[in-house]
Amino acid sequence: MGRGLGFKLGVLLAVFGILAAGLTGYYSYATSRVMLAKSAEHDLLTSTQVLARRFSLALDEVASNARLLAALPDVAPIGKALLDPGTKPHRAALAQTFSAMLAVHPEYFQIRLISASNHGIELVRVDRDSDKLTRVKGDDLQEKGHFPYVFNTLRLARGEVYLSKIAINHEQGAHSGLGKPTLRVATPVFLDDGKLLGLVVINLDLNGLFDLLKTDLPADYSLYLTNETGDFLIHPDPSQAFGFDRGRRVLLQDTFKQAAAILDGKTNTVVERDGAGGDQSLIAAFYKLGFGQAEAGRFVIAGLSTPLEKVLADTRQLGANTAKIVAAFSLLAVLLAFLASRLLTRPLGMMVQAARRFSREHAMGELPVRRADEIGQLARSFNDMQVEIQAHLAELQESRSQLAHLARHDALTGLPNRLLFFDRLEHAVATARRSGKQLAVFFIDLDRFKEINDTLGHAAGDEVLMIIAHRLRSLVREVDTVARLGGDEFIILFDSLGDVHPLTMLAEKIIHGLSQPVEIKGRQLQVSASVGASLFPQDADDANGLVHKADVAMYLAKTRGENTAHFYAEGEERAG
Amino acid sequence: MPFRRIALHLLVIFAGLIAPVSSATAGETLRVLTWPGYADPDLVQVFEKRYKVRVEITLVSTDDALWQKLNANNGADFDVFAANTAELQRYIDQGISVPLILGNIPNAQHQQPRFRKLYDIPGITRAGQVYAIPYTYAEMGLIYNRKLVKAPPTSMTAMWDPRYQGQVLAYDGSTHNFTLAARLSGSKQPFQLQEADYKRAVEKLIDLRHNVLTFYSQPEEAVALFRDHPVALVFANYGSQQVKQLQTAGADIGYVIPEEGALAWLDCWAVTKRARNKRLAELWINYTLEQPVSQALTERQGLANTLQTASAAQASGKIVWLEPVENAQRRAALWSRIMSGDRLGKF
Numbered sequence: 001m002g003r004g005l006g007f008k009l010g011v012l013l014a015v016f017g018i019l020a021a022g023l024t025g026y027y028s029y030a031t032s033r034v035m036l037a038k039s040a041e042h043d044l045l046t047s048t049q050v051l052a053r054r055f056s057l058a059l060d061e062v063a064s065n066a067r068l069l070a071a072l073p074d075v076a077p078i079g080k081a082l083l084d085p086g087t088k089p090h091r092a093a094l095a096q097t098f099s100a101m102l103a104v105h106p107e108y109f110q111i112r113l114i115s116a117s118n119h120g121i122e123l124v125r126v127d128r129d130s131d132k133l134t135r136v137k138g139d140d141l142q143e144k145g146h147f148p149y150v151f152n153t154l155r156l157a158r159g160e161v162y163l164s165k166i167a168i169n170h171e172q173g174a175h176s177g178l179g180k181p182t183l184r185v186a187t188p189v190f191l192d193d194g195k196l197l198g199l200v201v202i203n204l205d206l207n208g209l210f211d212l213l214k215t216d217l218p219a220d221y222s223l224y225l226t227n228e229t230g231d232f233l234i235h236p237d238p239s240q241a242f243g244f245d246r247g248r249r250v251l252l253q254d255t256f257k258q259a260a261a262i263l264d265g266k267t268n269t270v271v272e273r274d275g276a277g278g279d280q281s282l283i284a285a286f287y288k289l290g291f292g293q294a295e296a297g298r299f300v301i302a303g304l305s306t307p308l309e310k311v312l313a314d315t316r317q318l319g320a321n322t323a324k325i326v327a328a329f330s331l332l333a334v335l336l337a338f339l340a341s342r343l344l345t346r347p348l349g350m351m352v353q354a355a356r357r358f359s360r361e362h363a364m365g366e367l368p369v370r371r372a373d374e375i376g377q378l379a380r381s382f383n384d385m386q387v388e389i390q391a392h393l394a395e396l397q398e399s400r401s402q403l404a405h406l407a408r409h410d411a412l413t414g415l416p417n418r419l420l421f422f423d424r425l426e427h428a429v430a431t432a433r434r435s436g437k438q439l440a441v442f443f444i445d446l447d448r449f450k451e452i453n454d455t456l457g458h459a460a461g462d463e464v465l466m467i468i469a470h471r472l473r474s475l476v477r478e479v480d481t482v483a484r485l486g487g488d489e490f491i492i493l494f495d496s497l498g499d500v501h502p503l504t505m506l507a508e509k510i511i512h513g514l515s516q517p518v519e520i521k522g523r524q525l526q527v528s529a530s531v532g533a534s535l536f537p538q539d540a541d542d543a544n545g546l547v548h549k550a551d552v553a554m555y556l557a558k559t560r561g562e563n564t565a566h567f568y569a570e571g572e573e574r575a576g
Numbered sequence: 577m578p579f580r581r582i583a584l585h586l587l588v589i590f591a592g593l594i595a596p597v598s599s600a601t602a603g604e605t606l607r608v609l610t611w612p613g614y615a616d617p618d619l620v621q622v623f624e625k626r627y628k629v630r631v632e633i634t635l636v637s638t639d640d641a642l643w644q645k646l647n648a649n650n651g652a653d654f655d656v657f658a659a660n661t662a663e664l665q666r667y668i669d670q671g672i673s674v675p676l677i678l679g680n681i682p683n684a685q686h687q688q689p690r691f692r693k694l695y696d697i698p699g700i701t702r703a704g705q706v707y708a709i710p711y712t713y714a715e716m717g718l719i720y721n722r723k724l725v726k727a728p729p730t731s732m733t734a735m736w737d738p739r740y741q742g743q744v745l746a747y748d749g750s751t752h753n754f755t756l757a758a759r760l761s762g763s764k765q766p767f768q769l770q771e772a773d774y775k776r777a778v779e780k781l782i783d784l785r786h787n788v789l790t791f792y793s794q795p796e797e798a799v800a801l802f803r804d805h806p807v808a809l810v811f812a813n814y815g816s817q818q819v820k821q822l823q824t825a826g827a828d829i830g831y832v833i834p835e836e837g838a839l840a841w842l843d844c845w846a847v848t849k850r851a852r853n854k855r856l857a858e859l860w861i862n863y864t865l866e867q868p869v870s871q872a873l874t875e876r877q878g879l880a881n882t883l884q885t886a887s888a889a890q891a892s893g894k895i896v897w898l899e900p901v902e903n904a905q906r907r908a909a910l911w912s913r914i915m916s917g918d919r920l921g922k923f
Contacts, residue, residue, distance in 0.1 A: 119786045120917070142917030146790045151742070151805075172916035247609075247636040247645065 006345030010337045017333020025326035032322075033315040037283075040311040041271045044304055045285040047217060049269075052289040052302040054213045059185070059291075062108075062202055063161040065101060066187040069111065070200045072097060075189055078123055079197040082115060091124045095135045098126040102133050107212055109169075109177030110203035113189065116154050116196045120145025123198065127175035134175060142173065153186040153199040162186045163292035166206055166225075166233050166300070168245045174203075181206040181233060181242060210234055220310055224286070224303035226252045230263050233300070252286070252301060262288045262301055273308070281308040347375045351382055358386055362393065410484040412462055413469035421483035421491060425543040428495045432536055439536035440494040440503050442510070443550035444472070447528045447562040449488035460520045464527060467518050475513045476506075491547065507531050507565035515563060528563035530554055539568045605630040606856050609645055609657035611843070612637065612794070613817065613877035614711070615864075623863050629856065637793045638749045639663050640908045646672050651848035656857040658711060660841035661699035662751070662767070665900035668707055673846040675705035680858035683865035684709055687882045698897065700844060708844030709861050711870075712879045714815025715833060715840035715895050716752065722828045724808040731834045733760055735809055736780075741787050743808035745798050748791035750911030751901050752813065752839055757781045759836065759896075767899040774910070778923050781914050791915065799825045815840075820878030837894035 074094040081090070098111040113124040122141040127134045144150045153162040164184035169177045186201040206225070214223055222236035230252040235241040243250035253260040258272045268288040284305035292298045347368040354365030364386050367379040408420035416424070425441070432439050446468065453461040465488065472482045472490055481493040492510075497503065514529045532554025534540060539549040549568045557566035608615055612635050620631045634654070636642045642659060643666070651672035659667060667673035678684060684692070691710040694700050700708050720729055724743065735744045747753065757780035758766040763773040785791075789805055792798045795814045799821055801807060812818045812831065819831045845861040847854055863869060870881035901907060913922070 121919075122917075139919065139921050141919075143785070143919060144917045146785055146788055146917075148790060151789060170912070170916070172913050172918070174916075247641055248634045 004345070005348065006341040009344060010341035013337030013340055014330075014334045017337055018330040021326045021329035021333060025322045025329075029315075029319055029322040032318050036315050036318065037273070037311055040306065040314075041273070041283055041285065044221075044283055044306060045269060045271055045287070047221065048285040048287045048302055048304045051213055051217070051223075051304065052287045055209070055300075055302060056289060058107075058209060058213065059163065059183075062185045062204055063163075063187070065105070066161060066185050066200050066202050067159060069097065069101065069113075069202075070187050070189040075113070075197065076191060078113070079189075079191045079195070082117070082123070082197070094124045095126055098124060099133045099135070102126055102128055107205050107208040108202055109180065109182060109205050110174060110201075112201045112203075113198060114144050114150055114201060115198040116188075117198075119143040120147070120150045120198075128177065129175040136173070140173065142171070144171075147171075149184040149186050149201060150199065153188055153201075154196065156188050158188065158190050160187065163298075166227060168242055169203065177203050177205065183209075206233065217304070218306070220306050222282075222305045224252070224284070224301075224305065226301045226303070228263075228291075228299050228301075230254075230259070230301070236305075252303075256284055256286065256303075259284075259286050259301070259303075262286055282306065283308055283311060344375075347371065347379065351379060354382070354386075358389075362390065410469075413466055413484050415469050415473070415490070416481060416483040418483065418485050421481060421485070421493065422543055422547075424481050425493050425546065428493060429536060429541070429543055429546070432496075433541070438497040438538075439546070440497055441534050441536075441546045441550040442492040442494070442507065442565075443532040443534075443547070443554040444490040444492065444510070444514075444529050445554055445558065446488035446514075447530060447558070449527075452525065452527075456520060456523075456525075463520055464518055464525065468514060468527070468529075471513050471516075472510070475510050491550070503533065503535075504565075504567070507533060507567075511563060511565055530558040530562055531565035532557055532568065533565065534568045539570070603628065603630075604853055604856060605632055606656065606853070606860055607632045607634070607654045608860065609634045609636065609642065609654040611635060611658055613873070613879065614658055614843075616872060616876065619869050619872060623860065626863075627856065627859060631860075639751050639904075640749065640911075643904065643908075646848070650850065652850040654848055655851035655853065656845060656847050656860050658843050658845055659708075660843050660898055661697065661708070662841065662898035662900045663904075664699055664708055664844060664846060666904060667846065668702055671849055673707050674849045674851075674854075675707055676709065676847060676858060676861070677854075678706060680855060681709055681862045681865070683862045686865065686867075688884070691882045697842065699900065708846040709865070710842055710844050710882050711861075711864060712873050712881055713840060713842040714817060714879060715838040716815055717812050717831050717833045717838045719810040719812045719819060719822060720830050720832065721802075721806075721808050722830055724806060725830075728830050728832050729809065729834070730832070731760075731836055732756060732811075735811060736760075736783055736787055738787065740808040742789050743806055744784075744788040745801055745807055745810040746784055746788045746791050747811050747813035748793045748915060749813065750908040751904055752898075753781055753784075753911060754907045755839060755898070755901065756811075757784065768902045769907075774906075775923075778910060778914065779920060781911070782920050785914060785917075795821050798822070799827075802827055815879070817877045817879045833894065835894070837896045839898055840895045841898045 072094065074097065077090045078094065094113060101111055102108050110127045112122050115121045115123050121143050125136040125141060127136055149162060149164040156162060166181060166183045169180055169182040183204040183206055184201050185204055186199045188199050189197045191197050210223055223234055224232065225234035226232050231244050232241045232250050232252060240250045253263055256272050258270050261267045262270055271285045273283050282305040284303055286301050286303040288299050288301050291300045350366060350368055354367050357363060357365045367383050368375060369379045369383055370376065371379065408417060409415060410417045428439055452464055469484060472492065476482060476492060479495055483491050485491050510531060511529065514527060517524045518527055532550045532552065534546045534549035534553060536546055540546045552572055553566045553568035556572060557564050560566065606629055608631060610633065615633050620633060624631050636645060642663065646654060646657060646667060647670065664673060694706050700706060718729055718732060718734065735746060754769065754777050755766045757777040758769055758773050761776040761780045763769060763776065769777060789807060790801065792801060795818045798810055798818060802810065802822060803825065822829050845864065847857040851857045867883065870883045873879045873881045
């Protein structure tokens with residue numbers, strides 16, 4: 001059918017199908033993408049909060065350990081020894097306890113008991129030194145009274161815990177902890193009599209602690225920690241951490257603009273998309289965590305980030321899946337569209353075939369008239385129309401042949417008229433001329449027919465003419481043409497004659513046949529006719545000539561005494 | 577007003593003058609190593625816009641940190657830096673600091689006469705060549721808390737006074753502390769310590785450690801400590817800058833130049849040998865000597881600038897200009913141990 005209705009319909013349906021599949025796919029993709037990103041953000045924030053919570057719990061544990069150490073019975077003799085220089089201080093037991101504590105807590109750098117007197121002299125000190133523990137003794141013990149973690153802790157009540165600022169430890173001789181990010185957790189030590197002995201300090205390895213805390217986080221999560229001014233303490237790029245210690249501050253709010261809201265105290269959590277910008281775009285979540293004693297409103301900000309790329313990879317996978325589904329549904333839509341268009345166009349095609357056949361052959365083809373739907377209705381209407389058209393056509397044919405008959409026949413007698421006669425004569429002349437056969441034309445005129453008309457009326461005259469015509473028809477062969485030229489004049493064409501002789505007999509037979517009486521309205525009428533004959537090719541070689549010559553011969557017969565026949569002879573002309 | 581019109585003309589001429597420079601320097605990065613308050617972001621931005629460059633400011637708060645940074649890569653990490661005249665010597669010795677082309681720093685002509693006479697300032701010139709341009713200066717006096725100290729102290733020895741035990745804020749820096757301790761312990765040449773001087777200075781500094789509350793690095797730290805603890809005396813390492821800061825924070829303080837004289841530093845700009853663009857570095861120095869930039873030093877930080885005459889308070893009292901020390905590394909190493917709490921017996 002080429003680019004017909006079926007094609008267009010198919011394309012339209014296919015386009016609708018593809019469009020529907022595509023749009024549904026796109027919107028579900030867009031929605032899922034947003035949900036994925038949201039869920040990634042949510043996961044990140046939750047992980048950050050969990051991490052911060054763990055950090056908080058870890059600090060609580062360190063604080064508990066510090067309090068535990070501060071309350072050990074080994075502390076009291078050391079205190080007594082300090083007050084009474086005569087007694088030998090017994091510090092080894094406490095050092096062993098410190099070592100045991102350090103052994104089970106790899107995230108501790110150092111545990112010390114520091115005196116409140118003697119400029120904060122260290123009384124018992126155990127350092128981590130790479131993979132072993134070292135007890136620092138004698139002259140190597142240092143005076144720490146001028147450090148904030150000492151003089152601030154000594155102002156606290158029993159059981160209170162001091163958390164230092166997180167800083168790089170520059171204290172010489174600190175072994176593994178030297179130059180490392182350190183958080184000092186300290187608590188005052190009181191003797192039984194309530195006298196302040198000093199403090200217990202645990203140096204916490206910040207990076208080691210967070211390495212422990214983040215062990216079960218996804219590998220692509222990066223960890224951040226900042227202090228309350230936004231200086232990075234932990235950063236995926238170690239060169240960005242503790243910038244202030246090297247004179248170049250690297251601030252959270254410079255990298256992650258939205259995180260400034262935490263520092264401004266407007267919120268506790270922030271999730272930032274596209275944090276670092278460029279190729280290293282991140283999703284990052286930050287969470288503010290109260291830190292140390294509530295007094296100064298101190299806090300740290302913990303943060304996790306994951307490459308935006310990773311989240312996008314998930315959405316890309318989703319996109320690819322959606323595209324596959326859309327493609328499959330589009331294919332299905334194209335198939336269905338093809339089928340639907342076939343379903344519609346096949347009956348239409350049938351009707352087109354039927355219509356073509358009808359116009360070509362006026363015959364009906366098969367139509368889907370049994371269908372109950374609109375196509376069935378259309379087919380039935382089409383069928384009805386075909387039937388009606390056929391009926392009309394038949395009627396038209398009928399009247400046309402009638403008209404044709406009327407044009408070439410005499411209305412009264414039903415014989416061929418002059419027009420038809422001359423047609424046949426000319427045709428016969430042409431044939432005879434080729435075949436060399438003879439023709440004969442008989443011109444017949446009824447004698448005194450005018451009298452019948454005048455005496456009995458035209459109706460009777462017409463009746464006579466009809467009877468004469470019938471007789472003439474019965475007197476000649478089927479192949480011969482009997483025509484009425486008008487009035488009481490008849491003419492006969494004898495085609496394909498073998499010999500001239502039977503013609504005289506035939507003329508006699510006609511004259512005799514016509515002279516039989518005719519019964520009109522109960523009266524016997526006597527009619528007769530004069531017959532003039534001409535022959536082809538002897539008398540004339542064309543139709544007009546033959547008729548003319550027969551007319552002349554008929555006239556001569558009439559003048560010679562009616563009811564007779566005369567064959568034209570050369571040179572004869574109608575007198576007058 | 578005719579003045580304004582002239583100023584406008586000058587501006588147009590000036591803009592024409594700097595135009596070729598900006599195109600020659602566009603897109604470069606100038607790495608400045610300096611001290612807090614010397615290059616505030618808003619002033620840096622003006623420079624960045626004018627010359628279409630990026631300026632990377634690195635701040636240090638101790639001479640030791642400054643030395644560490646510049647010496648680390650033989651000065652290749654920075655283009656221009658600020659150091660006091662005493663400190664400058666070791667940078668010249670090491671070849672880190674190189675002579676300046678004064679023609680590139682026309683604003684130096686607007687400095688006070690005493691700073692224009694560059695050859696009279698010890699440490700700025702060597703072998704007839706100028707290595708630095710003075711930018712700001714301050715004497716290190718003593719701040720006292722009027723509420724805790726009845727009579728204004730007259731000497732730095734007040735910091736060792738047991739009456740103020742645990743109420744003194746000293747500075748966490750090796751060079752000045754050793755000079756200070758050496759002067760107070762009777763050394764004749766506090767900038768050129770002998771072995772005996774060292775011994776006395778270490779002892780003196782350990783004594784100081786026993787008497788202080790703590791040692792601070794940043795002036796802000798001192799303010800916070802002053803606020804949270806009963807502090808009687810503060811060694812004003814940052815000079816009048818620090819006085820202003822404490823007063824702004826609401827502290828009721830006095831400031832004295834001790835009778836034995838206060839150490840004073842003169843901070844200068846110098847250019848490194850391995851500067852990527854020495855011309856741009858000199859443009860930076862020239863820029864800092866513009867009125868608004870130098871003025872900001874005084875207005876914002878309370879520091880003296882080199883364009884205006886010093887105030888009466890700063891003018892009064894004996895000043896001892898800092899000089900290069902015999903061995904800064906040794907002082908730093910010793911100081912680090914003192915700071916860490918090593919006892920005298922360990923030295």
